[in-house]
Amino acid sequence: MKDELTIAVLSAEEAGRHLADLASLLHACVHDGASIGFVLPFSLAEAEAFWRGKVLPPLGAGGRILLVAWQGGRLVGSVQLVTDTPPNQPHRAEAAKLLVDPACRRRGIGRALMAALEAHSLALGRSLITLDTRSGDKAEPLYAALGFATAGVIPGYCRDPFDGRLDATTIMFKALPVAP
Numbered sequence: 001m002k003d004e005l006t007i008a009v010l011s012a013e014e015a016g017r018h019l020a021d022l023a024s025l026l027h028a029c030v031h032d033g034a035s036i037g038f039v040l041p042f043s044l045a046e047a048e049a050f051w052r053g054k055v056l057p058p059l060g061a062g063g064r065i066l067l068v069a070w071q072g073g074r075l076v077g078s079v080q081l082v083t084d085t086p087p088n089q090p091h092r093a094e095a096a097k098l099l100v101d102p103a104c105r106r107r108g109i110g111r112a113l114m115a116a117l118e119a120h121s122l123a124l125g126r127s128l129i130t131l132d133t134r135s136g137d138k139a140e141p142l143y144a145a146l147g148f149a150t151a152g153v154i155p156g157y158c159r160d161p162f163d164g165r166l167d168a169t170t171i172m173f174k175a176l177p178v179a180p
Helices: 012-017 019-031 044-061 109-123 139-145
Strands: 005-010 064-071 074-082 092-100 128-134 149-159 166-175
Touching: 005 012, 005 109, 012 019, 012 044, 019 044, 019 074, 019 092, 044 064, 064 109, 074 109, 092 109, 109 128, 109 139, 128 139, 128 149, 139 166
Parallel strands: 092 128
Antiparallel strands: 005 064, 064 074, 074 092, 128 166, 149 166
């Protein structure tokens, strides 16, 4: 079916070929108010530079997995699984930068991306996923519904993308069932 949601893993090379789509997705999310490390003004060139400089190198080195969602031939979401953890944390991974196109939200895309992220974590023998999200953000209830628990809140953690006020972040985690 043409509009079926498909989740795929992109290699660094494949991500490089879809750089414009990835940059557009990030740009749209930041301009919609996502607190994912950027503040306005934020250009498409800055979004592309993020993917090129901060994501492609660890993808190529094997320390990160990029999962993307396609629907109707369009890139509508992504999430990163960071597996480059210290030697005393080989059981842990981090979910980073869950992005869903603002025009495509509330359709299960974020949930599908996080389910795929969990499956990849388990396949790699990772039994704990951590993440952080702006406290009170739209994603926080999603993570809670997916079984993530709150470890704590850090006040004044990051700048709001629009007005520069300092927002708190919620640190969350989920223990995954690993086979004996």
